[in-house]
Amino acid sequence: MNRKRQDITIVGGGMVGMAQAALLAVRHPQLQLSVLEAATEAPQVPDEHYDARVVALTQASRDLLEEAGAWGEIGLRACPYTEMRVWDAEGTGSVCFNSRDVQLPNLGHIVENGVVAAALRARLEALPNVELVSGFRLESWWRDCGHWHLQPRSGRTDMPEGLEERAEVVRTRLLIGADGARSKVRDLLRIRCQDTDYHQTALVCVVRCAKPHRHTAWQRFLKTGPLAFLPLAGLGDDNHCAVVWSADEELARELVMLDDAAFALSLEKAFESALGKVEFVGDRLSFPLRARHAESYFGPGAVLVGDAAHNIHPLAGQGVNLGLQDVRVLSDEIGRALKRGLGLADPSVLARYQRRRRGDNAITLKAMSTFKSLFGAGDLHWRWLRNTGLSMVDASPMLKKRIILRAMAV
Ligand SMILES: Cc1cc2nc3c(=O)[nH]c(=O)nc-3n(C[C@H](O)[C@H](O)[C@H](O)COP(=O)(O)OP(=O)(O)OC[C@H]3O[C@@H](n4cnc5c(N)ncnc54)[C@H](O)[C@@H]3O)c2cc1C
Known part of the structure; x- marks a missing residue:
């Protein structure tokens, strides 16, 4: 693995994490980015049948995937x-x-999760300022001099203590947690979560x-x-x-x-x-x-996007769309910080992102819970x-x- 320092590291290479990396890489070629993904296998698109997991992508999500340079392959298999x-x-x-x-020509597109993930992965592999690391499951970290040091879970027991393990450490200025509903980043930041079982x-x-x-x-x-x-x-x-x-x-x-x-x-x-x-x-x-909502979207030098920050009922098919809106707003705020000479992980940058996203996501979460109760009521x-x-x-x-x-x- 490349051990150079990264400006931004994204933990979690799902749809949201990869979209975040692609959008930032396209908008800011001067930044060095890495994506750390626990899975060892790349997403596959079956030729002869459909994947069972799909998402309904809105026009806003399509626009974002187009800007990130990933829509071409997705569009070939998406159903308007x-x-x-x-x-x-x-x-x-x-x-x-x-x-x-x-x-308008359509209301949105239905597309298999695997198709979106494979297209984003191919896009990341083609971007020179992104390093994609598979098989890296974040387990622990420490912070010094304004950087996070990220360490994977090690399956090896034959290493002299501390040596090779530390060699695998990734060092980054800003950490983005896109590691899904059971986010390790959220846990390590000790951010509490409102959690409701549907x-x-x-x-x-x-x-x-x-x-x-x-x-x-x-x-x-x-x-x-x-x-x-x-x-x-x-x-x-x-x-x-x-x-x-x-x-x-x-x-x-x-x-x-x-x-x-x-x-x-x-x-x-x-x-x-x-x-x-x-x-x-x-x-x-x-x-x-389950419905989950992180009580805060950021901690020192780290920020949450996608399901790591919020989980909603799939009845309105909005989970990944909300995650992609997080990606757009965080990318805008990072762009704004770069223009103003602010640090990437400056708390004011992360707080602005939270202000712009958390309220909106809370409204959608509330609306889904209300719908679920309203339609479940029999009287x-x-x-x-x-x-x-x-x-x-x-x-x-x-x-x-x-x-x-x-x-x-x-
Ligand atoms: C039945 C169902 C239907 C849905 N339908 C829709 C729909 O129509 N439209 C819609 O918008 N949304 C829908 N959703 C929601 C949508 O699937 C999720 O919101 C979306 O997949 C979340 O993407 P993500 O990248 O944030 O998280 P995930 O897809 O969970 O990705 C997280 C990634 O992080 C990796 N990871 C986890 N822990 C670590 C670690 N410690 N270190 C490194 N990597 C790690 C995982 O391997 C994974 O690749 C649906 C959800 C369900 C359950």
Whole structure:
């Protein structure tokens, strides 16, 4: 491993960490950056099938990935969606958002996580001022003379104490923690986290349906949690969708136990066969859902972005979009600091980033928790309220336009 000093080191090479490195590297070729990633294997894009994990990227996220030079490969496999249909399983309320409402070609893109990660990784490998280190799991650190010294977990026991281990240390002026929901950086900074269990599990898989998806993102709100069918493209037909079924724990446990045929039937029933028969179900993955929010986004010489700072319910598909907005704002603040001759890790720089992001993220977290509770409430009063609310939004072009434009800007 290269042991030179870095200006900025990003711990965590997920979508957010790699986007952060690429954007900073493109905007500031004079900076030396490194990305330390625990995984040893590079993300792969399967040629013959879809990955089960997908994200819905907004226009703002696409703009950022374009500026970072990574959109080209992503765009080849991303599925633009022009419509979003949301309806309540317990009533008649529904709303349909269409890109025509805002005179735009689409509302966003559905794309597999692996496609985004592989494109960003290829981009980082081509950037001369970025060093990408795989298999580096940050374990411990110390700070002196305004620099962090980062040390990986060592699996080796044959080294003279301290010698080679210290040789692997990375030294950096600013540390960016992009190491996901269970962030080690957050722990090492002793930043506390508000942590709420949603008591739901998200089951994700790819399905093929009898009817084409019509480039529409579908979401049905069941009392036990939202069920989304998100359109996929890039492998030849319009019948594949990525399913994200967020279900109360008890139901999720039952669904996990079902074989593929029984699961397909449950899925079809829960989705009111809106796309006809579910003909094929791919590998199923499950994720326990929690809301987390770091009480502070920074400590001395270090700052958090993406899931390391906040985790939200996937019902509005905003997690990575919020993370990419963190990336944009932190990059803007670093650019501003460089122009003004401030240190990269100057507390005023990190505090400005926090001021611009934490409030916005808190609002989205709160909104997701409210949605989850509102749609989980079974009594008549709440059912009436949400069905009326959906129908009112559907009947108001002005309100729809405002909602779409706000969602696309995240
Ligand atoms: C079911 C589901 C559906 C979702 N759908 C959407 C959607 O439609 N739209 C959307 O915007 N978001 C969605 N999300 C959220 C989105 O997936 C996350 O917000 C996003 O993946 C977070 O990216 P990240 O890079 O911050 O973190 P991660 O993807 O968790 O990446 C963290 C990286 O850090 C590495 N790492 C961890 N610890 C260390 C360490 N100590 N040292 C070095 N490296 C380390 C990990 O190996 C990993 O590569 C969904 C989430 C779920 C669960």
